[in-house]
Every structure is written in C-alpha cells, then in structure tokens.
Amino acid sequence: MAPPAHVTVVGASLAGMSLTQELRRLGYDGRVTVIGAEKTRAHYDRTQLSKDLLTGLAEPESLYLMTENEVADLSLDLRTGRRATKLRVVNGGKTVTIDDGTTVEADVVVIATGSSARRPPFPADLRGVHVLRTMEDALTVRTELVNATSIVVLGAGFIGCEVAASARALGRDVTLVDLQPAPMCTVLGPVVGDHFARLHRARGTVLELGTGVAGLTGDGHVTGVRLTDGRVLGADLVVIGFGGVPETRWLLGSGVEVDNGVVCDDAGRTSVAGVLALGDAAKWHSPRHGRPVRSEHWNHVGLQATVVAENIVAGTANTGGDTVSRLDALPSFWTDQFGSRTQLVGAPHPEDDVDIIAGAPGESGLVAVYSRDGRATAAVAVDAPRALVRHQALVADGAPWPRVDVDR
Incomplete structure (x- = not known):
C-alpha cells in the first residue's frame, strides 16, 4: 500500500x-x-x-x-x-x-x-508551590532553590525522589511525603522501595511515609504542608510529584x-x-x-x-488488518539519585516475590529478581549493569525462578 x-x-x-x-x-x-x-x-x-x-x-x-x-x-x-x-x-x-x-x-x-503533571486542588495563587514536568518548571524550581531553606516534596515516585536527591545535593533541608510505606512502592514494591528509603535517610532526607497531605498553609506564599495526622511541616518551597x-x-x-x-x-x-x-x-x-x-x-x-x-x-497505519511492525519490547528504565544509578528490566508488580541475590538495600551493588508464579518477571540492579545484563534474558523469557543453575 x-x-x-x-x-x-x-x-x-x-x-x-x-x-x-x-x-x-x-x-x-x-x-x-x-x-x-x-x-x-x-x-x-x-x-x-x-x-x-x-x-x-x-x-x-x-x-x-x-x-x-x-x-x-x-x-x-x-x-x-x-x-x-x-x-x-x-x-x-x-x-x-x-x-x-x-x-x-x-x-x-x-x-x-x-x-x-497531576495537580491537587491547592490554591492556585499560592507562590512557592510547583510541579516539575517541563523545562520551564525545572528552571523555576532551580531559581527558587537558591533562597529556599526548607523543601517539602509531595510524592515519592521517580520524579519526587529525584527532586529530593537534587535538593539534598544542594544542601537544602528536604522532607519527602508519601502515602505509601516506601518510596516508589507502587512500582517497585516494598523490598526495593526500602532500598530508596535507606538511601535517602542516609543522606539526610526526612521521610514522612504512610501519611497523606490535607492541605497547605500560607498567605500569598507557602509556609507549610498540613498532613492528614494534623502536623504541619514548615516549607518555603513545595514540589508536587504526584505523577x-x-x-x-x-x-x-x-x-x-x-x-x-x-x-x-x-x-x-x-x-x-x-x-x-x-x-x-x-x-x-x-x-x-x-x-x-x-x-x-x-x-x-x-x-x-x-x-x-x-x-x-x-501504508499499514490506515487499516485494521496486518501491519509490518509490532512492538514486543521488554520494559526498562533507570533512575539516578545521589550519584547512584538503579536500572530495571521487566514488569514488576508490588506483590511479586523478590529475592535479593547480591548486596543489601541502601547499598551500591544491590541486585534483586522479581518473580510471580515461579517465573522471573523483572530484575533490578544498583550500580551493577553487568548483573542486570546477566538476568535480562531470564526476565525476557519468563524463565523459572528461583534457578539454582544461574550465576547470581
């Protein structure tokens, strides 16, 4: 066609x-x-x-x-x-x-x-409250980080954790808030999520996990974040990372x-x-x-x-029949935080079984394999790209796991 x-x-x-x-x-x-x-x-x-x-x-x-x-x-x-x-x-x-x-x-x-960016129903005219989705967003936050002293990041997903790590690298006081029990828990589950909790705490990030946000305080400019348990966290800059x-x-x-x-x-x-x-x-x-x-x-x-x-x-885009090209790719992504790179291949579910086969949460060299119904579903590696490559084929094939014959 x-x-x-x-x-x-x-x-x-x-x-x-x-x-x-x-x-x-x-x-x-x-x-x-x-x-x-x-x-x-x-x-x-x-x-x-x-x-x-x-x-x-x-x-x-x-x-x-x-x-x-x-x-x-x-x-x-x-x-x-x-x-x-x-x-x-x-x-x-x-x-x-x-x-x-x-x-x-x-x-x-x-x-x-x-x-x-997903925006909660906070007052639109309250200054010092930002999302981070575009270059303009990032440059605005960067400018405000110069004078900010207390930063609260709402949402401990990928963007939230990376923003928190960047703000800590600049020496700012940072609190990371999320309803989940661990950072990035909805994607990576609690075991690998605990790795990021340890990573952030070791570098001075305050984690407020398992608690929600009731609203913001401030008159013209944000002064704090009110949690659902009634506490108020002081903040002169709030970054929203709700996906x-x-x-x-x-x-x-x-x-x-x-x-x-x-x-x-x-x-x-x-x-x-x-x-x-x-x-x-x-x-x-x-x-x-x-x-x-x-x-x-x-x-x-x-x-x-x-x-x-x-x-x-x-010419096969305009039909509902056969096509010359289809996608069957193994999902993969990475995140850089505090100079450490975490890479993942596969499609983990938070309720998958997780085996830590090298290293420990919070440390470089952590390698973990996810499995479901006795089959490998994903693998994650922290500063260990070769280990990730070794397990990628197992994940791609949905190979039986655990495997005693695999070089871990």
Whole structure:
C-alpha cells in the first residue's frame, strides 16, 4: 500500500520529534505537520530536568536532542506554542482544530501529546508551590532553590525522589511525603522501595511515609504542608510529584478510545483508522501483560516511534488488518539519585516475590529478581549493569525462578 500524503503529529517533544526523525530516515517524503504546545523547542532530555538541570550541572542548551539546523532539515510544518483542541473524523477524513482557530486536514494523525503533571486542588495563587514536568518548571524550581531553606516534596515516585536527591545535593533541608510505606512502592514494591528509603535517610532526607497531605498553609506564599495526622511541616518551597495525567481531553467526541491514555494495539493504532498514538499519552497493548499498558519511560518512546513510522511508510497505519511492525519490547528504565544509578528490566508488580541475590538495600551493588508464579518477571540492579545484563534474558523469557543453575 502507498504511504499517506500528509501526516499530522500532535505533540512536539521526544515522542513526536522521534517519530518525525524516523519517518524521514525511512525515506518518507510526504508532508509532515507537527503541533507543539510548548513555545520553545520541546525536544529535550526530560530525564535531566529533575537531576542535572535542577542542580545547575547542566544548562538548557545542553539538553536539546536536536539542533535548530537538524530540525530544519526534517522539512516540517512546525507549529509551536499551539495546542490541538479537537479531532474530527468524518468518512475517514481527519481534521485537527488548533487553539488559534485554524484547522489541519491529514491522512494520518499521530497523537503524541504526552502528559501533564497531576495537580491537587491547592490554591492556585499560592507562590512557592510547583510541579516539575517541563523545562520551564525545572528552571523555576532551580531559581527558587537558591533562597529556599526548607523543601517539602509531595510524592515519592521517580520524579519526587529525584527532586529530593537534587535538593539534598544542594544542601537544602528536604522532607519527602508519601502515602505509601516506601518510596516508589507502587512500582517497585516494598523490598526495593526500602532500598530508596535507606538511601535517602542516609543522606539526610526526612521521610514522612504512610501519611497523606490535607492541605497547605500560607498567605500569598507557602509556609507549610498540613498532613492528614494534623502536623504541619514548615516549607518555603513545595514540589508536587504526584505523577502525570495523559493529555487526551481534546479527543472527546473523536471516536478514539481513551482509558487513562489512548488505547492502542501493539502497532500503535487506535480505535479509529488512520489515528495512531505513542509516548506518555498512549496505552499500547503489551503481549507480555496481555493488556494495554501506558509507559512513561524514555526507552519505550524510541521503540514506539520506530514501529509507528514503519507502519506509516508501509501504508499499514490506515487499516485494521496486518501491519509490518509490532512492538514486543521488554520494559526498562533507570533512575539516578545521589550519584547512584538503579536500572530495571521487566514488569514488576508490588506483590511479586523478590529475592535479593547480591548486596543489601541502601547499598551500591544491590541486585534483586522479581518473580510471580515461579517465573522471573523483572530484575533490578544498583550500580551493577553487568548483573542486570546477566538476568535480562531470564526476565525476557519468563524463565523459572528461583534457578539454582544461574550465576547470581
């Protein structure tokens, strides 16, 4: 089948721009329109926003993934500082309405709108309260860290823990608050979560775990965080790390199925022919899970971009039948905290069995394997990349675990 004449990509950050690069690399010479909400270049390394950018070890220019010349070479109709407000599909034709009132008609539409930071119902006019999702967010927090003395981070997931580690590296007093019994517990479970609890406590972070947030105090500027047990933590800077919400509201009425993300098959195709999705906003079917899964990790985006681009170029993006490319990738991600890198492969569940096969929680060299129903589901390694590689094949194959014949 012939490739489409015009592809419109809604989203100009890592997912959207990775897709445009793949399209051109594969020889697609059709028209490509890209609509991006951020006013400046959005294709930057978001993994460093909570780390080197926040601590001042990196400056914005070093985080961009493409130069302006490289973007120009892609020959895109690039519209930055603009949001898509509606997708209309009539008789197979697709029209994207933009917030400036203009419309774009396309043969194929790719949703790469990402996610926005989840915001609790705190007073919007209270200064000193921030989320961290964009470069602008990170630069604002970095500026306020200069004079802040007491920082409270709400949410001990990846972003929250990384922000807390960065603030401690700058010598600030930091308290990390979460309802869960351990940091990153909802993803990694209590055993590996205890590793991060020990890591943070050893470096001076105060952990308030198993408690919720009732509200904030302050008049004009935040002065504290009120916990559900009645205590108030003093704070002159609050960073919220409650995760992300997929940017899918603009798809209402389009016919595209949404369920905490755009529901896709393993080729990135949605419930509407000729509409695909990738990145944080997408929920791809995972053969390993047997259900749609939304992944917000860097490694997954590049793989999805390749699959979507291959199907567009092959002309199989606009059908519900066979496709030339599908994704069956082993999930993987990493986090850097206090100069230590933790890497994970697989899909752990908080209730999986966990065997620590090297090291100990809180220490470099920790290696652990997750298992469920006697099969390996994930492996995690702290500053031990070779150990991770040794166990990656076991996880990929869902091999029996524990294994006495494996070099641990």
